[in-house]
Amino acid sequence: MSRFWKPGSEKPSTLLVDDEEGGVVFLPSTSSASSSGFGYASLERQRQRLPVYKYRKAILYLVERHGTTIVVGETGSGKSTQIPQYLKEAGWADGGRLIGCTQPRRLAVQTVASRVAEEAGVKLGEEVGYTIRFEDQTNPGMTMIKFLTDGVLIREMMEDPLLTKYSVIMVDEAHERSISTDMLLGLLKKIQRRRPELRLIISSATIEARSMSTFFNIRRKNSSLGSSDDLPSPEPAILSVEGKGYTVEIHYVEEPVSDYLQAAVNTVLLIHEKEPPGDILVFLTGQDDIDAAVKLLNEEIQHLGRHYLDLVILPLYSGLPRGDQDLIFAPTSKGKRKVVLSTNIAETSLTLEGVVYVVDSGFSKQKCYNPISDIESLVVAPISKASARQRAGRAGRVRPGKCFRLYTEEYYLNEMQSEGIPEMQRSNLVSCIIQLKALGIDNILGFDWPASPSPEAMIRALEVLFSLGILDEDAKLTVPVGFQVAEIPLDPMISKMILSANDFGCSDEILTIASFLSVQSVWVSVRGVRKEFDEAKLRFAAAEGDHVTFLNIYKGFHQSGKSSQWCYKNFLNYQALKKVIDIRGQLLRIVKGFGIPLKSCDRDMQAVRKAIIAGSFANACHLEEYSQNGMYKTIRTSQEVYIHPSSVLFRVNPKWVIYQSLVSTDKHYMRNVIAIEPSWLTEAAPHFFQFRTPNPDLH
DNA sequence: CTTTGCACA
Numbered sequence: 078m079s080r081f082w083k084p085g086s087e088k089p090s091t092l093l094v095d096d097e098e099g100g101v102v103f104l105p106s107t108s109s110a111s112s113s114g115f116g117y118a119s120l121e122r123q124r125q126r127l128p129v130y131k132y133r134k135a136i137l138y139l140v141e142r143h144g145t146t147i148v149v150g151e152t153g154s155g156k157s158t159q160i161p162q163y164l165k166e167a168g169w170a171d172g173g174r175l176i177g178c179t180q181p182r183r184l185a186v187q188t189v190a191s192r193v194a195e196e197a198g199v200k201l202g203e204e205v206g207y208t209i210r211f212e213d214q215t216n217p218g219m220t221m222i223k224f225l226t227d228g229v230l231i232r233e234m235m236e237d238p239l240l241t242k243y244s245v246i247m248v249d250e251a252h253e254r255s256i257s258t259d260m261l262l263g264l265l266k267k268i269q270r271r272r273p274e275l276r277l278i279i280s281s282a283t284i285e286a287r288s289m290s291t292f293f294n295i296r297r298k299n300s301s302l303g304s305s306d307d308l309p310s311p312e313p314a315i316l317s318v319e320g321k322g323y324t325v326e327i328h329y330v331e332e333p334v335s336d337y338l339q340a341a342v343n344t345v346l347l348i349h350e351k352e353p354p355g356d357i358l359v360f361l362t363g364q365d366d367i368d369a370a371v372k373l374l375n376e377e378i379q380h381l382g383r384h385y386l387d388l389v390i391l392p393l394y395s396g397l398p399r400g401d402q403d404l405i406f407a408p409t410s411k412g413k414r415k416v417v418l419s420t421n422i423a424e425t426s427l428t429l430e431g432v433v434y435v436v437d438s439g440f441s442k443q444k445c446y447n448p449i450s451d452i453e454s455l456v457v458a459p460i461s462k463a464s465a466r467q468r469a470g471r472a473g474r475v476r477p478g479k480c481f482r483l484y485t486e487e488y489y490l491n492e493m494q495s496e497g498i499p500e501m502q503r504s505n506l507v508s509c510i511i512q513l514k515a516l517g518i519d520n521i522l523g524f525d526w527p528a529s530p531s532p533e534a535m536i537r538a539l540e541v542l543f544s545l546g547i548l549d550e551d552a553k554l555t556v557p558v559g560f561q562v563a564e565i566p567l568d569p570m571i572s573k574m575i576l577s578a579n580d581f582g583c584s585d586e587i588l589t590i591a592s593f594l595s596v597q598s599v600w601v602s603v604r605g606v607r608k609e610f611d612e613a614k615l616r617f618a619a620a621e622g623d624h625v626t627f628l629n630i631y632k633g634f635h636q637s638g639k640s641s642q643w644c645y646k647n648f649l650n651y652q653a654l655k656k657v658i659d660i661r662g663q664l665l666r667i668v669k670g671f672g673i674p675l676k677s678c679d680r681d682m683q684a685v686r687k688a689i690i691a692g693s694f695a696n697a698c699h700l701e702e703y704s705q706n707g708m709y710k711t712i713r714t715s716q717e718v719y720i721h722p723s724s725v726l727f728r729v730n731p732k733w734v735i736y737q738s739l740v741s742t743d744k745h746y747m748r749n750v751i752a753i754e755p756s757w758l759t760e761a762a763p764h765f766f767q768f769r770t771p772n773p774d775l776h
Numbered sequence: 777c778t779t780t781g782c783a784c785a
Contacts (some may be wrong), residue, residue, distance in 0.1 A: 117778090134777085180784080181782065182781095182782060182783080183783075209784095210783075210784055213785090226783065226784080227783075227784095228782095228783050228784045229783090229784075229785085232785060233783060233785090235785085236785085253782090255782065255783080256782095256783085257782090257783065266781055316779090362780085363779070363780065364779070364780090365779090366777085394779090394780080394781095395779090395781060395782090396779075396780095420778075420780060420781080421780060421781070422781065422782095425781090425782090426781070426782070429779095442778075442779075442780050442781095443780080444781090445782075453778060453781065500782095507782085512784090553778070564785080565784090565785095566783090566784035566785075567784080568778095576778080595783085595784095597779085597781090635780080663784095663785075666785080667785070670785090684779095719777095721777090721778065722777040722778050723777090723778060727777080728777090740778085741779095742778080742779070745780090746777095746778075748779090750777095
């Protein structure tokens, strides 16, 4: 394999300092970024103006010399678009090899890829391509730089466990610590032990760099003289690249606030009164909070009079209909000031231009998982310093800004956690563990994770997979069910349901149901038209429950010719239904590959319900005998649960139900519920129910 | 009487 950067031939001009932990740090050099600009296209000049440009040589030097390079770069440094191009220019894609760059989100993959293709002056999908679910814009044999989501790269490992096509893999936004990023980091470390020539670039925030470096520091055996000539150093290097953001002045409250909603509203009004023009972004916790704050603000404005009517108040959260989201991105008309009240979506996933002021409540909703009850819940919790910094940074994108924190400086300095808990340690692990199993990782408890989940959570996941017949007594994937489930990109319970549908002759219906279960909600939540909305829902409601209701919606959508007008009239989310169709198509292809034919059971909804039970028997619940308020108890753990108000079975309260998921806020709510007969449970999973205390209702 | 938001050949 040829090397393209010749160590020693051109020393980087930046200052090199040994890190006390064995890494290497380049300190920012003072040399000017702009070299002679004559004859360059404007895109080329733009590339050179990015902060990352003056580190070009340093980056190539480090990647050549180190197995892993950690790039600490703030937003706007240009690292995501530039580093892959530097690598390509230095020859890392020669000889048919690939430079891979992962992103945690599909949208980021698409935008970064098209930007890079534009800069390189090539057609997207040729030298520069991308792969996300449902969309492969690459050309094997031609593509040199490939952008992809973390999840897609993990899937690629199932075909090619050592990712032999790649010479370098850059993991972008690794500090977000999503489950798939963490899994990917663990797997890449493992691959690097077998392929020391593989180079990794981990892009991270300042706070996480040190722990990333420790994680990737591989003590290679039998190398008494350090790294050999051919192989890079196993010690990671850390490189810092400054961002392009403007300074943000931080303000704290002097006394802790008792009501952060009211405090947020007051702060917005104060900013509008005292500060020069510029939009305001307020971070709150959820839809509830946001709607309440919108109402509060509007009331105050009515009282305060004319000057305050210049405020344009907009809510922002993922569940918002498309049209409302477009308002957020529309430029503010002259003399008006936009106030966006947002969830965490504006922290990482969306960027709003024109924001100069940020109001940070200090809270967000966070997932948390209890492996004993096997319940995931959402709780309002204090954010980390890393989050607080990210939020503040949103004020400095167009010019110097201000951030108003609704907590004291003392709290920030002494009590706030510096990093959040990685999602891996707050989640149910079934999907994660089955993927590792499919990659041949037998010793799950011994897997080297960037942040190890609790043994309880791992054991719980193994138990669930065992009860579904996906793992055997030796915790190996069963043949064929276990391997097939691993190949289906869904929650294993739903995958199992799909495979079981074959036994009940209803694969057609179950594929539709599984696809609906994979989208957040197909309904459009519209406030103020409660009655019409409920009527629309009733048109599709099935007595059996939500799953059968989905079948009715699917039929209606098809009969309408997949019309968006039809969706609008029925309060259905057109985008979500199109996604259902996409997912169904993918699932059908996979299932056909297993030799399972598409078969409909026509009107036999008993068959459909039995197939659902085959996957979700562990979620069986029984209505409490004397319950006045619709209280159910789970069969497995006697947990108190209620039917979610969005379910067609809300207030119907059948005696026995199965739920697809629990949402836990003030109570545990069952979402996507179907009525069942108790005898079907013992029929479907005798091993699971035989040791339970006898229940008179079962006979 | 109601969830944060990403993602998976």
